[in-house]
Amino acid sequence: MLNVPSQSFPAPSSQQRVASGGRSKVPLKQGRSLMDWIRLTKSGKDLTGLKGRLIEVTEEELKKHTKKDDCWICIRGLVYNVSPYMEYHPGGEDELMKAAGSDGTDLFDQVHRWVNYESMLKECLVGRMAIKPAVPKDYGEEKKVLNGMLPKSQVTDTLAKEGPSSPSYDWFQTDSLVTIVIYTKQKDINLDSVIVDHQDDSFRAETIIKDYSYIIHLGLSHEIQEDLSVRVVENVGKIEIVLKKKENTSWKRLGHPLENHNSLIPKKDTGLHYRKCQLISKEGVTHDTKLFCLMLPPSTHLQVPIGQHVYLKLTITGTEIVKPYTPVSDFLLSEVKEPVLVNNKYIYFLIKIYPAGLFTPELDHLHIGDFVSVSNPEGNFKISQFQELEDLFLLAAGTGFTPMVKILNYALTNIPSLRKVKLMFFNKAEDDIIWRSQLEKLAFKDKSSSLGRLQNCGKKWSVVT
Numbered sequence: 001m002l003n004v005p006s007q008s009f010p011a012p013s014s015q016q017r018v019a020s021g022g023r024s025k026v027p028l029k030q031g032r033s034l035m036d037w038i039r040l041t042k043s044g045k046d047l048t049g050l051k052g053r054l055i056e057v058t059e060e061e062l063k064k065h066t067k068k069d070d071c072w073i074c075i076r077g078l079v080y081n082v083s084p085y086m087e088y089h090p091g092g093e094d095e096l097m098k099a100a101g102s103d104g105t106d107l108f109d110q111v112h113r114w115v116n117y118e119s120m121l122k123e124c125l126v127g128r129m130a131i132k133p134a135v136p137k138d139y140g141e142e143k144k145v146l147n148g149m150l151p152k153s154q155v156t157d158t159l160a161k162e163g164p165s166s167p168s169y170d171w172f173q174t175d176s177l178v179t180i181v182i183y184t185k186q187k188d189i190n191l192d193s194v195i196v197d198h199q200d201d202s203f204r205a206e207t208i209i210k211d212y213s214y215i216i217h218l219g220l221s222h223e224i225q226e227d228l229s230v231r232v233v234e235n236v237g238k239i240e241i242v243l244k245k246k247e248n249t250s251w252k253r254l255g256h257p258l259e260n261h262n263s264l265i266p267k268k269d270t271g272l273h274y275r276k277c278q279l280i281s282k283e284g285v286t287h288d289t290k291l292f293c294l295m296l297p298p299s300t301h302l303q304v305p306i307g308q309h310v311y312l313k314l315t316i317t318g319t320e321i322v323k324p325y326t327p328v329s330d331f332l333l334s335e336v337k338e339p340v341l342v343n344n345k346y347i348y349f350l351i352k353i354y355p356a357g358l359f360t361p362e363l364d365h366l367h368i369g370d371f372v373s374v375s376n377p378e379g380n381f382k383i384s385q386f387q388e389l390e391d392l393f394l395l396a397a398g399t400g401f402t403p404m405v406k407i408l409n410y411a412l413t414n415i416p417s418l419r420k421v422k423l424m425f426f427n428k429a430e431d432d433i434i435w436r437s438q439l440e441k442l443a444f445k446d447k448s449s450s451l452g453r454l455q456n457c458g459k460k461w462s463v464v465t
């Protein structure tokens with residue numbers, strides 16, 4: 001049976017799609033690249049027309065700015081004059097104009113919630129939406145809300161009622177350890193479901209439960225050691241996070257609550273959380289593609305589920321730039337390299353360097369030991385679609401091969417029903433074929449997959465596996 005996943009894959013925002021020429025990206029005029037935009041924002045030019053003044057914007061005022069040369073958009077309660085950005089927007093002027101004079105938060109999030117607009121548009125900030133009295137439905141006590149934005153607590157309260165049955169947490173301690181226990185009340189919880197970070201005294205655990213995130217976010221009351229461990233009791237959906245105390249004293253309380261602590265929020269509303277990862281190695285794979293290995297901080301637990309991607313963030317001349325990438329597993333590498341770095345502390349990325357680009361040359365110039373920010377995983381692809389699969393047919397082109405690596409590995413090792421795996425890998429030239437010899441070795445080794453024939457399909461090369 002040929003099983004074609006019904007969900008879109010790679011995810012709409014993933015680099016594999018973005019890099020493939022894009023579905024709705026438009027060609028920008030000469031001198032309108034991202035680097036040109038960054039230069040303009042650094043030029044000291046008044047981009048808002050308000051001479052650096054920030055104002056409170058009423059809904060009536062916002063609605064007046066709907067022309068290309070006078071276009072204001074509200075995102076998450078903040079108003080930007082996007083007219084200067086119009087010609088630089090990779091999605092085109094018409095797309096940007098869809099949100100003219102209105103709250104574009106939902107539209108923006110639907111297309112690219114990962115785009116770092118705060119940093120890119122900081123010189124275009126007009127101000128904040130004015131607070132207006134809102135009349136509550138029951139005409140009871142008058143509440144104040146921000147135009148274009150519900151207060152967080154209200155959002156979480158409302159949706160928590162609609163979402164999965166409310167998770168909870170508890171904690172206990174021994175002389176040397178503190179254990180935080182999260183009761184998700186879900187059966188399909190595993191180590192991929194929880195992302196834990198401890199940075200600058202703030203402890204944050206995000207548990208993914210269906211389309212929601214349950215967040216524990218605390219300023220811990222005492223210091224802890226750098227490394228932490230995470231265990232999951234799968235059939236009851238219990239997660240245990242074990243922290244090591246720095247001093248063997250008894251804690252009277254766990255800590256004080258920080259933003260969104262103990263709340264269940266739709267995943268799309270959580271914002272992207274980043275941690276700094278160190279560059280461990282960087283090596284050429286083809287003439288223009290490199291394998292980057294990043295190490296997670298010891299106080300982070302993060303596993304990227306198969307088929308999902310993360311965002312890498314770099315600050316380039318003062319502006320934060322974010323790009324999506326799907327990590328690859330190192331299993332193809334283990335054919336040729338010894339020893340391979342094991343455990344989940346390392347994330348590998350196969351990245352094509354575009355010499356005329358902005359982001360990838362910057363990545364390429366990083367030195368071993370430098371840091372790159374890595375986000376929480378994103379994406380809707382579910383490996384459960386592959387259960388009981390007999391034939392797996394994978395199609396990839398160029399760096400679109402990267403999501404296939406983990407899938408290939410998973411399929412060859414975890415699906416007993418599998419009879420045949422085929423990978424059609426399209427490349428412009430033979431030199432572009434990523435990990436060609438490893439794929440050929442794999443094909444030779446695993447006779448059950450019809451791997452290893454290299455076919456020249458017209459002008460394009462394909463590895464048929």
Ligand code: HEM
Nearest residue numbers: 018022023024025090091095096099104107108111117120
């Ligand atoms: C709210 C209305 C907006 C709409 C409807 C919209 C739409 C789009 C679309 C359709 C694309 C092409 C995406 C693709 O091919 O996958 C795009 C790309 C992009 N947009 Fe917007 N956009 C909006 C606002 C903004 C704003 C306010 C910014 C501010 C910085 C922005 C920055 C970008 C960037 C950086 C990209 C390129 C992403 C990449 O690296 O591929 N957009 N947008």
